[in-house]
Amino acid sequence: MNVFISLLLLCMFMCLYRVGKGPTAPDRIVAIDIMGILMVGFCAIFSIITRKDLYMNIAISWALLNFIGTLALAKYLEGRGFDE
Amino acid sequence: MSEFVGYVLLSVGVAFDVFACIGLVRLPDVYNRLQAATKCATMGTSLIMLSVFFFAGFGPITIKALLCIWFILITAPTAAHAISRAAHRSGIKLWSGSVIDKYAEDREGADDKA
Numbered sequence: 001m002n003v004f005i006s007l008l009l010l011c012m013f014m015c016l017y018r019v020g021k022g023p024t025a026p027d028r029i030v031a032i033d034i035m036g037i038l039m040v041g042f043c044a045i046f047s048i049i050t051r052k053d054l055y056m057n058i059a060i061s062w063a064l065l066n067f068i069g070t071l072a073l074a075k076y077l078e079g080r081g082f083d084e
Numbered sequence: 085m086s087e088f089v090g091y092v093l094l095s096v097g098v099a100f101d102v103f104a105c106i107g108l109v110r111l112p113d114v115y116n117r118l119q120a121a122t123k124c125a126t127m128g129t130s131l132i133m134l135s136v137f138f139f140a141g142f143g144p145i146t147i148k149a150l151l152c153i154w155f156i157l158i159t160a161p162t163a164a165h166a167i168s169r170a171a172h173r174s175g176i177k178l179w180s181g182s183v184i185d186k187y188a189e190d191r192e193g194a195d196d197k198a
Contacts, residue, residue, distance in 0.1 A: 004098045014105035018117075026114045026171035033163055034108060034121045038101060040156065041129040044149060045094075048139045056136075056148035063152060067159035074166040078173050 001049055008045070011038050029073045036066030090138030093131050100128030113179035114171050122164040129156055 015038070018031040043059035107120025133156075136149040172187055 004094060007098050007102055011101050011105040014109050018108050024114060024171075024176055026167055026174075026176055027117065029167055030114065030118050030121055030164075031108060033160075033167070034104060034125050037125045037129050037156065037160060038105075040152065041097070041101060041132045044129075044132045044136050044152075047145055047149075048090075048094075048136055051140060051145070053144040053148055056145055056152065060148060060152050060155060063155045063159060067155075067163055070163040071166050074163070074170040078170040 001045065004045055005042070008038055008042055025077055029070065029077070032073075033066065033070045036062065036070075039066075086138045086141075090135045093135035093138065097128045097131030097135065100124045100131065104128060112181070114176055115168060115182075116179065118164055118168055122160055126156060126160040 012035060015031045015035045019028050019035075022028060040059045040063050043055045043062065047053065047055035047059075101124065104121045104124030107124065108117050111117045111120055130153045133149045133153045137146045140146055178185055
């Protein structure tokens, strides 16, 4: 299990590299979106290790919040309102 | 036996996530990165969730994992589509090696009609 967690952490650092380097705003939004999806995978592995469903609740709410946040960022980037 | 299948699914899922992040770092422009990262990360995380079924058996954890797969399969492509549309509309240029841009042709046609 430690191997899988280390590999996912490596993925997170690669996403952080993309967030830092850029070069445009959509690049950063994509990287943040992928970080959220990786975080859901983290929660799944934690729930396998501890056999508690608390982490699955975190995973579900994280997936939905990540989706809403990404949509908000994309709409903000597009420069239009939500009432289109 | 069921733990073995779980470990196989978990390995394949984490490998897909690693490939997604390699694509995110290595590919040349926003649209290519989006293509690699979203598909691979969706597949990888769904496989990780599916492996929960083989480790934990039937129970609240598995039901929530299946629910979470469903959410991810619906939300990830929608978010990717929104990001690429916003990037194209806010004027991000395609990579110089790109050969076709159907969305720009469609928008020019729509502008001519209007």
